[in-house]
Amino acid sequence: MGIKNLFHRQLSTVIQWAGDDGDFWYKYPSKHDEIINASKLIVAPGQGAVLVYEGEVVDVIEEAGSFNLKTDNHPFFTNLVRLRQGFESEHKLKIYFFRKTQVLNQLWGTAAPVKLIDKQYRIPVELGVNGNFSYRMADARLFLAGITGGREEYSTSELSEVLADRIVQNIITELHQADYSYVQIDAHLDAMAGALKQKLAPVFQQLGLELADFRIMGTQFDEATRARIGRIADVTSDAQAAQGAGMTYAELEKLRALRDAARNEGGLAGAGVQMGVGIEMGRQMGAVSGSAGRNGAAQTTDEELAQRLRRLKLLLDEHVITQDDYEQMKRQLLLKS
Structure with a gap:
């Protein structure tokens, strides 16, 4: 490495994140996690930043603005004295950016039908349910400690998939407890969604997230269930017609x-x-x-x-x-x- 390149690497720099809608968590790329003293950190609107210095979270920035960083990695000096150790400093500062705005309309659905006994018709039924949810970052420290596991990036799609799996586990329990019949369930989707949001809120909080919105958009009974209930409905209708006559x-x-x-x-x-x-x-x-x-x-x-x-x-x-x-x-x- 030439001395010119060595000095260039130690000059103060601007640290920022040009995230898009597909990003949720992002580590600023620094080859040896060396952030130079007097570097400028820019946090854009809708973003936050977590500063991990020498293995400890020293600050969580949640407001937009420009911030001057002070570290023990003084310009030029560190790399010069560490020449024989690959120019690596013992003082490490990792900067993680995260999305503060809501992640909207993330889809969830039961991968396999939920098996129930219909309380009105007293027959086994198979039911699929789907909807969407929205969430935001609530506690970046907790998210860093409990979710990222040292990962440098986390996309909204990856995170939403993890969350959707946890939602499905809870909705299966809710369907059994609610015990709505085939003809009742669609009229109670809002009530079920409200109950599920309350049950799911602590699950999201444990991950450092806030469940901002939760909705059930539709139900799908399997073809065999619809056929069985159709036959029962026909018999019931015929019996009522015969009784009337x-x-x-x-x-x-x-x-x-x-x-x-x-x-x-x-x-x-x-x-x-x-x-x-x-x-x-x-x-x-x-x-x-x-x-x-x-x-x-x-x-x-x-x-x-x-x-x-x-x-x-x-x-x-x-x-x-x-x-x-x-x-x-x-x-x-x-x-x-």
Whole structure:
């Protein structure tokens, strides 16, 4: 090394960080961690700096500005007397810059579905959840001691990935404790997010960070779960429709089976099945053909008429009878009421 280069290395310098949105933690590059006396440290808005001198944190700068540094590495002298030791000084000053502004809208999500028992349908379900969170530096000393592990750089993407893993562990617990059903969970996402933010805040604090915002953006049930619940919902809807028409779900299913068999030319004897449909339908309709008329002893009440009309409409909707059958039987009901 020429004497010119040697002296140039010991001249005071400007120390600053041109960080971008992808950076969170950055060590100022100095070959032997020798910062020259009277060097100028510039901390830009939205940045902070940690000064580690001879192995100890001596200062944390959180306000923007220009600062003059004083160290034991006097210009020229140190390197000259350390010529035979590779120009390395025993006095070390490491400068770490960090981002103070919020890291916004970092995505998290369950890598695998969460397995639950739906409290309403009492069936196993598999649920995926996703959202985003925002955080900022809260305690640079704690972050340096507990997270960086001597690393010189930490990107927001790397840090967010570590944090997202911790979030998922907590949300699995929250989902089990909240015990929302398939039809309830989307209406309670805000409440769950608020509860999770409170639970996660201490986790972030232990890392020297502050959880500024936490949101659950959506849920995804697996296809098998959706199919099972869809079938249950269909049965429930059919049972309610049958009940409104004065029938049981079993009676409705029996009519459907007879109807389907009658349509299957390769199945049971078509005429016989059609007769079976007619007999079952007649039994269901009851007084359509057997009720007394206006001068009879058994007058049909308005409530009974309304129920029979609902039952007749259900048979039409299920395609057990045709539109012509419906109109004809409806007229009979109205005439005999």
